[in-house]
Amino acid sequence: MNLVTLTVDGRPVTVPEGASVAAAVATVTGVFRRSVRGTPRGPYCGMGQCFECEVRIDGRISLACLARATPGAIITTDAGTL
Ligand code: FES
Structure with a gap:
């Protein structure tokens, strides 16, 4: 199994190639993100419909459930914000 390493909120993460x-x-x-009232949100539908999995991938807002993990990608979430 090939593995891919990327960074999530500054932490290196290794997942199988092809993982989201x-x-x-x-x-x-x-x-993954916070609502306008600061409520923590995470994936719900897993198919690009709910937008609850929004993160920044290399600085661009993207849906984490639809994006494949690529080597060296920089992922930023709202986990550390209030
Ligand atoms: S989990 Fe619903 S859009 Fe990603």
Whole structure:
């Protein structure tokens, strides 16, 4: 099995090749984004419909459930914000 290493909120994460960014983020935190009231949100549908899994991938807002983990990608979540 080939592995891919990327960074989630500054922490290196290694997942199997072909795994989603959501899988990589879930190994670090359950908080992908926060609502406008600060409520922590995470993946719900897993198929690009609910937008609850928004993260930044290399600075661009993306849906973690639809994005494949790529080597060296920098993922940023709202886990550390209130
Ligand atoms: S989990 Fe619903 S859009 Fe990603």
